[in-house]
Amino acid sequence: MTTTRKPVSKIVQGAILCALLLAAGRLAMAQGSKEDLARSIPIDRLQHPYLFFSDSDKPAMRQRIQADPASRDTMAALLAQGHRWLYFQVKDPAPMPPSHPRYVANGSEADRYYSELTEGSLTLAFLYQMTGDPSYAQKGIELAVAMSDLPDWTNPAHKFDIIYTRIWPWNVPDDRVVFSYDHMAADRAATIATAYDWLYPALKKWERDKIRGALLEKAVTKVRGNYEYHWWATSYRCNWSAVCNNGLGLSALTLLKEDPQLIDVVAESYHRIGLTFDQIGDDGGWQEGRGYYGYLLRTGVPFSAALKRATSGKYNLFQHKNIKNHPVDFFLFGLTANFGDGGGGPMGPSWLVNKLIDETGNGTAAWYRDKILGPGGGSYGGGSVYDLIWPKSPVPPVEPKEKSRFFRSIDWAILRSDFLDPSAFTIACKAGFNDDPHHGHLDCGQFVLTWHGVPFIRDLGSGAYDEIYFNDDRFLYPQASSEGNNLIFVNGEQQLSAKRKDQPWKEGIGGKILNFQTGEKRDYVRMDPTRAYPGKELKKWRRNIVLEKPAVAVLLDEVGSAPGARIAARFFPWVAPAPRAGSSRDSHLEPFPNADYTLADNHVLLTVQRRSLVLIPLVLDNSFEIGKGRLPSLPVREDAVFSWIPYFETLTTAKADSSVLVTLILPARDRQEAADLARTAKLERAASGDLEVSVRPSAGGVKWIFTKDKEGYTLRN
Numbered sequence: 138m139t140t141t142r143k144p145v146s147k148i149v150q151g152a153i154l155c156a157l158l159l160a161a162g163r164l165a166m167a168q169g170s171k172e173d174l175a176r177s178i179p180i181d182r183l184q185h186p187y188l189f190f191s192d193s194d195k196p197a198m199r200q201r202i203q204a205d206p207a208s209r210d211t212m213a214a215l216l217a218q219g220h221r222w223l224y225f226q227v228k229d230p231a232p233m234p235p236s237h238p239r240y241v242a243n244g245s246e247a248d249r250y251y252s253e254l255t256e257g258s259l260t261l262a263f264l265y266q267m268t269g270d271p272s273y274a275q276k277g278i279e280l281a282v283a284m285s286d287l288p289d290w291t292n293p294a295h296k297f298d299i300i301y302t303r304i305w306p307w308n309v310p311d312d313r314v315v316f317s318y319d320h321m322a323a324d325r326a327a328t329i330a331t332a333y334d335w336l337y338p339a340l341k342k343w344e345r346d347k348i349r350g351a352l353l354e355k356a357v358t359k360v361r362g363n364y365e366y367h368w369w370a371t372s373y374r375c376n377w378s379a380v381c382n383n384g385l386g387l388s389a390l391t392l393l394k395e396d397p398q399l400i401d402v403v404a405e406s407y408h409r410i411g412l413t414f415d416q417i418g419d420d421g422g423w424q425e426g427r428g429y430y431g432y433l434l435r436t437g438v439p440f441s442a443a444l445k446r447a448t449s450g451k452y453n454l455f456q457h458k459n460i461k462n463h464p465v466d467f468f469l470f471g472l473t474a475n476f477g478d479g480g481g482g483p484m485g486p487s488w489l490v491n492k493l494i495d496e497t498g499n500g501t502a503a504w505y506r507d508k509i510l511g512p513g514g515g516s517y518g519g520g521s522v523y524d525l526i527w528p529k530s531p532v533p534p535v536e537p538k539e540k541s542r543f544f545r546s547i548d549w550a551i552l553r554s555d556f557l558d559p560s561a562f563t564i565a566c567k568a569g570f571n572d573d574p575h576h577g578h579l580d581c582g583q584f585v586l587t588w589h590g591v592p593f594i595r596d597l598g599s600g601a602y603d604e605i606y607f608n609d610d611r612f613l614y615p616q617a618s619s620e621g622n623n624l625i626f627v628n629g630e631q632q633l634s635a636k637r638k639d640q641p642w643k644e645g646i647g648g649k650i651l652n653f654q655t656g657e658k659r660d661y662v663r664m665d666p667t668r669a670y671p672g673k674e675l676k677k678w679r680r681n682i683v684l685e686k687p688a689v690a691v692l693l694d695e696v697g698s699a700p701g702a703r704i705a706a707r708f709f710p711w712v713a714p715a716p717r718a719g720s721s722r723d724s725h726l727e728p729f730p731n732a733d734y735t736l737a738d739n740h741v742l743l744t745v746q747r748r749s750l751v752l753i754p755l756v757l758d759n760s761f762e763i764g765k766g767r768l769p770s771l772p773v774r775e776d777a778v779f780s781w782i783p784y785f786e787t788l789t790t791a792k793a794d795s796s797v798l799v800t801l802i803l804p805a806r807d808r809q810e811a812a813d814l815a816r817t818a819k820l821e822r823a824a825s826g827d828l829e830v831s832v833r834p835s836a837g838g839v840k841w842i843f844t845k846d847k848e849g850y851t852l853r854n
Contacts, residue, residue, distance in 0.1 A: 169411075169452070171404040175397070177448040183394045185337035186266060188330075188387065188443045189526050198525060199267060208528055212267070214520045219264045222257040223276050227283045239294050239604045242776035248292075254284040255328040262335035263522040274339035281332050282344060285351030290326065294604065295319035302608040304574035304638050307374045311639050315366040318359040320377050323384025326356035327439065330384075330391040349395060352388040360385055361402055370409065375575055376425060376433040378413040382406040383436035390443050407444060407452060410437050414457045418546025421463030424569070425576040426479015427471050435489055442492065442527075455496035464493040469505040470542035470551055473587040474565035478576040478599035481565070481585070481592075483510050488523035491530050500535030507534050508557065541660050543653040550653050552660035554686035561687035563587045566680075568664040570647030572635035579612060579619040579632040581647045581669035582680050586690055586802060591732075591745045594752075594802070595711050597621050597782065601772030609638045615768040615782055619669075625798075626705045627698045627791075630674035632666075651679075651848060660684040661852050667697075674702060676794070679849040683841060691830060691841055692800040695849045698791045706787040706798050707766075708752065710734040710743050734785065735808070736763050740815035741785055742808055750802055751811035754787035755820035757797035757828065761789040797850070799830050827853065 184191070190198065202208045234247035261277030264270065284290075294300065300316050333340075333348050340348070360381075364370040369377035386406025389399035413433060417423055423430035441454035455461060468484045475481030490510055494502045506529075543550045548569035554561045566584035571577060576599075586594040600606055600616035612634060615621030619632035635646040648666040655661075662682045667675070677697030684690055696704055713732050732745040741752040741763060754761055767781040787798055799820045805811035817833040823842075828850060831840040843850040 169404060169407055171401045174404050174407070174448070174452065175400045177451045178393065178400070178403075180393050180397045180400075183447075185391075185394075186334045187447070188334045188391060189439075189446065190266075195266065201528065202267070202525060205528065208525055211520050211524045215260055215264060215522060215525075218260050219273060222253075222261055222280070223272065225253060225257055225276075225280070227254075227279060231283070231287055234293050236293055237299070237604060238292060239299075239602060240773065240775050242774070251284070251287070251290075251325065254280045255325050255332075258284065258332040258336075259328050260522060262332040263525075265339065266335045267525075271339060274336055277332060277336050278340060278344050281329055281336065281348050284325070284329055285347050287355075290322035290355040291317060291319045292321040295321070299604050300607075302605070302638065304608060304611070304634075304636055305368055306372050306573060306575040306636075309368045309372045313366075313368040315363070316368075318356065318367060318381065320369075320380040320384075322356060322359075323381040323436070326352055326384035327387045327436070330387040331439075334391045349392055352392060353396075356384055356388050357392075357399065357402055361399075364405065364409075373409070373412045374416045374424060374573070376429040376436075379410050379433040379437040382409045382413075383440045386410070386440040387443060390440075390447060403444065406440055407454070410440060411454060411457065413437065414454065414459050417459040418544060419459060419462070420542075420544050420546050421459070421466035422471075422544035422547040422549060423467055424477075424547045424573050426477040427467055427474065427481070427484055428479040429576055430467050430479070431484040431489070434493070435486070438489055438492055439523075455493075460493070461497050464497050464499050465490055465502040465505050466542070467544070469501065469509060469537070469556075471544070471549070471565070472509070472551070472556070473563045473585055473592065474549060474551055474567070475585065475592075475596050475598050476549065476565070476567050476580060476583060477573065477578050480598075481587075481596070485510050486521060486523075487529075488521055488527045491524075492527040494532050495527065495530040498532050500533060501537050503530065503532045504534035504536050508536075539655060541655040543650065543655075543662075545650075548648075548650045548664070550650055550662045552655070552662065552682070552684040554660075554684075558687070559589045561588075562684055562690055564660075564682060564684050564690055566662055566664070566682055568648040568650045568666055570635060570645070571632060571669055572642070572646065574611070574634055574636045575607065578617045578622065579634060579669070580622040580624070581632060582624050582664060582666035582678065583622045584680075584682060584692070585623075586750075588688065588750065588804075589746070589748055591748075592711050593743045593745060593750050594623055595709050596623075597709060600770075601774055601777070603773040605773055614772075615770055620707075621709070621768060621782065623708050624666075625675065625678050625680070625694055625696055626707060627670075627675040627696065627702050629703075629705075630670055632669040633671055652851065654854075658686055660686070663848070663851055665848070674698060677849070681843065681850065681852060683852060685839060685841075688804055689832075689839060690800075690802040692798075692802075693828070693830065693843055693850060694798045694800075696791075696796045696798065697794060698796065700791050700793055702791045704789050704791055704796055704798070705764075706754070706800065707784055708741075708786070708800075709782070709784045710741075711745055712783055734783075736765060736785060737812065737815070738763070740811055742805065742811045749805050749807065749811065751805040751814050753801040753815045753818045753832070755799040755801070755818060755830070756787070756789045757799075757820055757822065759789050759792055759796065761787055761798075764788050797828065801830070801832055803832070 202212045232246040238245045258277045258280035261273045265273040389402035445453045473481045490506045540553045549567040551565045553563040585596045597616045600614040612618045633646050635643045647669045650664045652663040664680050667678050679695040681693040735742045743750045764786050767783045771779045819831050821829045828843040842853045844853045
């Protein structure tokens, strides 16, 4: 039946906001009360292992490992890792994390040690289940006990003195003062809870109670009955919601035999992860970006799988419409869109994608896995124990007919003619609202142009995650501020954030994509980023983006301002990577060091790895110049390296209250062809009042006509 779900604990939030949230997309699924959940799980009959597989499942898993080459390789890698961990030395005393971990160089020794303990215990526990070798169990228990002995699992970067100054995201009250449980504690709890499930048959009573006590002390009892005091508890548009509830939910599930009263924590995790899934767009979009969409799935999926198994399918979050209908569309169609703090490359890991394919039967996801993700599992790697629990699904791949996609829920659009042809342009662009102060940037109107795997016009990606990157200083960083994006500036005016620390939310700061069209020969987007700005200098901005397939791009920017205003259209070219500490999520782009750009009077030549594009500016009824600039970048880190971030701009002075700037981007063999193309490029006003943009490449002339409607200029088909 269809029900309205609400968290078991009281949620402190505004009545209107709460009503809107709970009226969001619902699931046709079980009631979800703790009483109904208790009736759905045969707690008295639970026998470890039971979270993700049981003893009866193991023969088939072993048989698959022997028969399937990929599974056999994964097992061989895990055995090699297990051999190493058998000789891992537990440290006494354990290294303690520094008070300011985001200031230290290359991460802390404590973080690395904690990762060794958790991952080592998990891998050894799995090998014990698959081989029956007690030496794996003995060492896995030793590592889990050592992890249990640590005083706290929460990252000090998320304790009061550092995180208190953070700008809280959507649906979070400003008055937040409790920070005893974070996503790091949740990840550690989820891992130790799983190891507990697999090590249970070999545990002595004191070892069982030691690990059980740690899960209760470091995770469950910090939150149980006190959800309303934790900022992430109602932040359903933030990945933390799924991550933190996964740690709590798996801890409660693995302890149900001993502590059946923890069914209320299972119910809370079910409700709150469901409410997080409600905030995924009905087209699969996620405002925080693709990397954080992957993070919430990597944590939401394990709990969903364990709960589905424990309830024999009655509680099945995989049937949530936003998961079932578009499980990895954001991964696939969003490729190259590294907006905000997210990433633009392939996202995994492989086990996650395989599990989603298996649960949803989605052929597009299977095609993404085969053609884009590949055997390595994406930017987060492969070869996990979960690759053997959730191996490649037999669902047949289906290549999507349309290659471009408009994610209406977040106002992102990605234009392309082909996923696999590197010689074709991919243009990722966005409007949207500047109302994600956690991982969003002030980048309404931004675009990225990728060719041969290189973002010739790039997004800077995330800044270094130092201790002040998430407070009001965030908007001083070029990566997060509007000045570090490919935008329009009038007299230097920058975009606003809808939220500042302890300040009221400002509604409507940002803009929308007004028109999206995709076809065999041409894709087109028109957006309105006007309200992302204060409105003192920039009065109006309409950005038109055309992809003439396969490899010609046209931007037409209509800018409203006072006469005499200085207007700049800014572009960040791909340049050879400078030495830096902690930066963009797109490290897959590092193999392209040979990059440069050259300014001429009427064009810019962009060259990477001996391939060149020419960027040709045109301004209607006005003169212009092309100027260079650079932004300083220096994170607040012990190992910080100062660098300059170069950009160039088309600069013009407004003659009237409306100005039109056009930018053409297309391949050029060399400097001579670039100059020839620039000489043929034209922007003219026809007798009808339409604007005509044209260029004559060697293959023949191309013309685009823009006609004016009430919203401004728009492409005429």
